[in-house]
Amino acid sequence: MAKRKTPASLQVRIIHRYLGYFLSGIMFVYALSGIIMVYRNTDFLKTEVVTEKKLAPNLNDRQLKPIFKKGAEVLKKEGDVVYLKNGNYNKKTGIAIIKKMELPFILDKMEHLHKANTNSPLYFLNIFFGAALLFFVFSAFWMYTPKMPVFKKGMYFTAGGIILTLILLFI
Incomplete structure (x- = not known):
């Protein structure tokens, strides 16, 4: 009996889901440290x-x-x-x-991880995390077929997000 081929959109959904679960901890750290870094020129929490x-x-x-x-x-x-x-x-x-x-010890460690560069022994984790985030961006477009209403609605949200990003970049 021949195996049925899994559609690409389903495979992408599965990878997207489990990669999201796997990276949920580091996404939490980057989100929290990113928010805290907004206040790095103040004494907030220091x-x-x-x-x-x-x-x-x-x-x-x-x-x-x-x-x-x-x-x-x-x-x-x-x-x-x-x-x-x-x-x-x-x-x-x-x-x-x-x-x-x-900053308190754990927040300081989070901030240093967030700002890691090639001088840091953990910089490869930042590259992996950035690549995973890029996968999330592109895989979102393969989760649904273009004929589905949810995909079409998603394109409106995509356009809104791109416009917001351009506004934030140039203000």
Whole structure:
């Protein structure tokens, strides 16, 4: 007895469904971290972490930049103490107090996964996830035949989504 051939649209539906279930956890992480990253230039959900470092004495402003990073802007100097945007440095003793706003551990890990690049050992997961999302985009068009009313209605939603995307890209 010969096996019946499964229609391509049914095969795509099956792959789409199980890939969706498989990726539901990582989609949750990317969605949540993406929302949180909108607020990355604020202190939303962040707590202040203060560290004390022993540096070489008598460092100049340029030498302090890599240590204090974004907060290396000098606000004032009083005697041996240099007050910066995110801490202070004592030129005589070399003691630096650095203040940094950080997300809670798990949210920080989510954000780093979301922003992974080729310097990260997990960047291949971002490539796989991006490819899977592209599959979702294209497989949605093979789930129903073009003759079906749900496909035609879907084309209106597709057009609306494309228009919205273009508006968001150019505002």
